[in-house]
Amino acid sequence: MHTILNKTLLILVLGYTLITPLVKATQFSGINRISFHDTNYDKSFVGNAFLIKHNNKLYAVTVKHVFLEAKSPNMNNISIDGHVKEWRVHPNKRPNEYVVLGRLLNADKSEAIDIKVLQKDWLVFEVKENHSNLSILTLRETALTQGEKLKAYGCSYSSQASCQQDIYEGSFLAHEPHNIRVLMPQLDLSKLRGLSGSPVLDIDNKVVGIVSNVMKSKSGEGFDFAPANLNYLHTVLSRAEN
Numbered sequence: 001m002h003t004i005l006n007k008t009l010l011i012l013v014l015g016y017t018l019i020t021p022l023v024k025a026t027q028f029s030g031i032n033r034i035s036f037h038d039t040n041y042d043k044s045f046v047g048n049a050f051l052i053k054h055n056n057k058l059y060a061v062t063v064k065h066v067f068l069e070a071k072s073p074n075m076n077n078i079s080i081d082g083h084v085k086e087w088r089v090h091p092n093k094r095p096n097e098y099v100v101l102g103r104l105l106n107a108d109k110s111e112a113i114d115i116k117v118l119q120k121d122w123l124v125f126e127v128k129e130n131h132s133n134l135s136i137l138t139l140r141e142t143a144l145t146q147g148e149k150l151k152a153y154g155c156s157y158s159s160q161a162s163c164q165q166d167i168y169e170g171s172f173l174a175h176e177p178h179n180i181r182v183l184m185p186q187l188d189l190s191k192l193r194g195l196s197g198s199p200v201l202d203i204d205n206k207v208v209g210i211v212s213n214v215m216k217s218k219s220g221e222g223f224d225f226a227p228a229n230l231n232y233l234h235t236v237l238s239r240a241e242n
Contacts, residue, residue: 026135027165028153028205029198030089030099032062034070037085046070048154048197049089051099051127051136052207054237058136060089060101060125061233062197063212064117071113078111078123080104087125090132092155092163097133102126106236119178121212121228124236137199139230140206148172150182152211152227154198158191168195170225172208174218179226180209181218189214189223200227 029050034043046069049062064078075083090098105124111117144150150170155163173181182200200209209227217224 025165026205027091027133028135028137028201029155029165030091030097030132030134031155031160032066032070032197033088033090033095033098034066034084035086035088036072036083038072041070041072043070045092045155045157045160045194047194048211050197050199050207051130051132051134053136053138055241057241058127058130059105059237060099060127061210062089062123063121063210063228064113064123065121065196065212066123067113067117076113077109078104078113078117079107079109081107089134091134091165092160097131098129099127099132099134100129102128105240118213118228120232121178122210122233122236124233124240135205137201137205137207139233140202140204140208144172144175144180144202144208146172146174149203150200150208152195152198152200154195154211156192157194160194168192168198173224175229176215176226178228178231179213179215180229181215182225182227184225 029048031045032047032049036042047066052059072083087101088098103126152168153165170182170184173183196211198211199207202208209229212228213226214223215226
């Protein structure tokens with residue numbers, strides 16, 4: 001597996017070069033608020049999430065590696081049954097505009113919560129209630145081309161005091177088995193923890209990936225941003241819809 005910076009960066013990592021916060025603009029993502037049956041483990045902000053529509057069905061998606069930070073002690077695999085009381089998504093600082101998540105479609109009691117989740121870094125939920133104005137996104141169906149401009153939309157922990165939705169921009173470099181490589185001229189790893197789960201969109205606002213990870217640059221200098229690609233997501237959606 002690809003080189004990882006450290007566990008801190010794995011837990012809701014990274015972002016693109018920050019361009020500008022969105023104000024009064026389309027809201028593509030919200031933050032995860034997870035309530036456990038044991039309230040000692042509740043999390044009011046643990047990464048980002050967004051809504052997608054596929055074959056006329058609505059889903060909410062985020063990253064599996066949220067469980068590296070948000071779980072109860074007996075929660076050792078990819079299943080929330082008996083552990084999570086309620087999972088909501090809402091724009092940062094706007095908890096009254098929320099989505100209540102339903103069944104976790106890719107729950108797997110044989111899959112451990114460990115670093116390997118980065119190879120299939122999507123959680124896919126049914127939507128139980130939607131009281132939000134989050135934009136409902138669709139998936140891109142064509143391949144990316146080298147140099148194509150991409151943007152991620154979300155909030156990091158360092159900006160959460162004021163963030164509504166920040167924009168992070170980069171350009172597509174290459175495909176990997178589980179990720180896409182994205183070039184960022186200025187990558188500030190120290191300020192962007194918490195952005196994971198944000199949508200990565202093309203210029204037509206089609207989903208091309210989800211903020212997930214970084215990889216050592218092929219040049220040997222620095223790191224490339226490495227959102228999870230759509231391959232595993234398509235597998236989950238295919239199973240759910242058949």
